[in-house]
Amino acid sequence: MAESPTYTYHPRWLRRRVSTYWWLEKRSYFAFVLREGSCLFVAWFVFYLLLLVRRVLQGDAAYQDFLAWSARPWILLLNIVSLLFLLLHAITFFDAAPRALVVHVGSKRVPERLIGLSHYAAWFVASVVIFWLVLVG
Amino acid sequence: MIKRDAEPFLWMLFSAGGVVSALLMPALLFLFGVAFPLGWLTPPTRDHMATLLANPLVALVLLGLVVLSLFHWAHRFRHTLYDGLQIKHLQEVIAAVCYGGAIIGSAAAVYLLWQAR
DSSP, X not given: OOOOOOOSSOOOOOOOOOOTTGGGSSHHHXXXXXXXXXXXXXXXXXXXXHHHHHHHHHOHHHHHHHHHHHTSHHHHHHHXXXXXXXXXXXXXXXXXXXXXXXXXXXXXXXXXXXXXXXXXXHHHHHHHHHHHHHHTO | OOOGGGHHHXXXXXXXXXXXXXXXXXXXXXXXIIITTTTSSOOOOHHHHHHHHHSHHXXXXXXXXXXXXXXXXXXXXXXXXXXXXXXXXXXXXXXXXXXXXXXXXXXXXXXXXXHTO
């Protein structure tokens, strides 16, 4: 086996400089960053949810305080934007699912459409259950 | 430093968190973030909320949602920072902040939901 040659200098890397703002150059790049950015709103809602649980545990006055706080314009605006990003997250995640999830029944592959549809059906059922638990049950 | 063998496990948490957050969060966020504050619907009473949280199944689902969603965020945010801002040289700091934050949030969720029993 030939020994790898030893260099006395380090060869210069062939690397094209990429702008920090590369994701503004094309629509598809920007869509990518929006999709990935949705995770920030997932994190915000986790925080919001934990705050709600804490307020409920602290008693009725604290819970009413939380409800009043959630109606402040800035919080409301943030939550409306978050809802849009969460819808983007849900749709892009469910649309990617058929490609990530390859299911076989016997020797036949379950059609991609069916896997995609079953995710949307599960989304619908889960949402109905949440509405029922919070508003009725 | 995140070891290479941890990557598949972290990716699995990312994926699971992506699914549960997509299934459950839009409805919850619509209710508690938009519909109640705007007065479209009447928010539940505090007692109703406390009863819900005391239900072990609800608490378990909520805990799963919080923990998996946090790791979903941590993983996705870490990689977006690497690619988006090209600051891979800060990877130890970024990974520590992301996964550390997810662990702290998960601990807070366990503590809160344990108290709600």
